[in-house]
Amino acid sequence: MLSKLENSTTLRWLGKQLFNREDPAAFFDPLLAPLDPMLVRQYVPARVERIEAETADTKTFTLKPAARWGGFRAGQHVTVSIDIDGRRHNRTFSLSCSPLRWQKEGLVTLTIKRLPGGLVTNWMHDHLEPGAVIGLGETFGEFLIPGQPEPVLFIAGGSGITPILSQLETMAAEQYHAPVTLLYFVRTQADIIAAQRLHTLRQGWPAFSLSILATETGAAPRFLNDDHLDAVPGLRARRCYLCGPGGLMELATDLLHQRGIADDHIHCTFFAAPKAALAGDSLGGEVRFSRSDVTVTAEGEVSLLDIAEAASLSPRYGCRMGICHQCSCTKTSGTVINRLTGKTSGPGEEKIQLCVSVPKGPVNLEL
Numbered sequence: 001m002l003s004k005l006e007n008s009t010t011l012r013w014l015g016k017q018l019f020n021r022e023d024p025a026a027f028f029d030p031l032l033a034p035l036d037p038m039l040v041r042q043y044v045p046a047r048v049e050r051i052e053a054e055t056a057d058t059k060t061f062t063l064k065p066a067a068r069w070g071g072f073r074a075g076q077h078v079t080v081s082i083d084i085d086g087r088r089h090n091r092t093f094s095l096s097c098s099p100l101r102w103q104k105e106g107l108v109t110l111t112i113k114r115l116p117g118g119l120v121t122n123w124m125h126d127h128l129e130p131g132a133v134i135g136l137g138e139t140f141g142e143f144l145i146p147g148q149p150e151p152v153l154f155i156a157g158g159s160g161i162t163p164i165l166s167q168l169e170t171m172a173a174e175q176y177h178a179p180v181t182l183l184y185f186v187r188t189q190a191d192i193i194a195a196q197r198l199h200t201l202r203q204g205w206p207a208f209s210l211s212i213l214a215t216e217t218g219a220a221p222r223f224l225n226d227d228h229l230d231a232v233p234g235l236r237a238r239r240c241y242l243c244g245p246g247g248l249m250e251l252a253t254d255l256l257h258q259r260g261i262a263d264d265h266i267h268c269t270f271f272a273a274p275k276a277a278l279a280g281d282s283l284g285g286e287v288r289f290s291r292s293d294v295t296v297t298a299e300g301e302v303s304l305l306d307i308a309e310a311a312s313l314s315p316r317y318g319c320r321m322g323i324c325h326q327c328s329c330t331k332t333s334g335t336v337i338n339r340l341t342g343k344t345s346g347p348g349e350e351k352i353q354l355c356v357s358v359p360k361g362p363v364n365l366e367l
């Protein structure tokens, strides 16, 4: 038993740890995590409840986040934190269930495909077990369904169905009555994700029509084409949502533009960062990470996030695609080019996203 003196010493020590630190959670979380990982405060812990195979390379992870988690809107993404070999990794995934499931049951799902060479996705497939606890961060994203019912066309490719599942289940639960069509492209029938959920939606929701198109089952590949779009009733009046591989997104956007559908009616969310055409020979320069007191020289079209990591720094990041803003950092001077848009920054102080910013000459960062 502790004596009175020892007790007061311990309390004073704890008080100092709590009040003399900018972030007490950073000190206490490593102590609490081994006792009960659901007690940590630096992120929202979420316990893995179930893991189900959707296809040979895609699984759905059902999670029970701590009650303090803020929830999400249909179609949004979340940052997930996972410790692998003692190192914390953040990645961004789409939530694949309706927010109503979180509100009613306290559960959410992530539907995740293995990526060739993907450290986190492959680890989740191979090592994550029910009962384990992972971290959830902010939810974000503007891939949101209309506030008022209007005709909608969804075009999904492969695992691009995941945010759209969240949207469809939300719309069905809310009895969305304007017409909704989903064109879902997969390589083969074996690659259909959430087949049963989609068929259940079609049976119970009269406004919804579904076409699942296997591109590699005939003599020649059959991608999105004019016939698919011409078969969608009232296409010109539809709000369109696209999610899938870059090639499908570009093709769909072109075909929709050809039909007079304006950009403000086309909503996209990406799997991989689209790249603007950049003049590689004018890129690169001396990059100064002032807080870390590190200066390196970079050449060509390399992002500041990659440059920092190559210099053994560990900046925070999530999606690496310019979506989540977790890699935001203050540039105190210098010019960068945004590889998504091709736009050149001003020379002065401003917030930039490291993952999509490429230096153009010398750059100073508060990192």
Ligand code: FES
Pocket (backbone or CB within 6 Å): 316, 317, 318, 319, 320, 321, 322, 323, 324, 325, 326, 327, 328, 353, 354, 355, 356
């Ligand atoms: S890591 Fe998500 S915007 Fe850079």
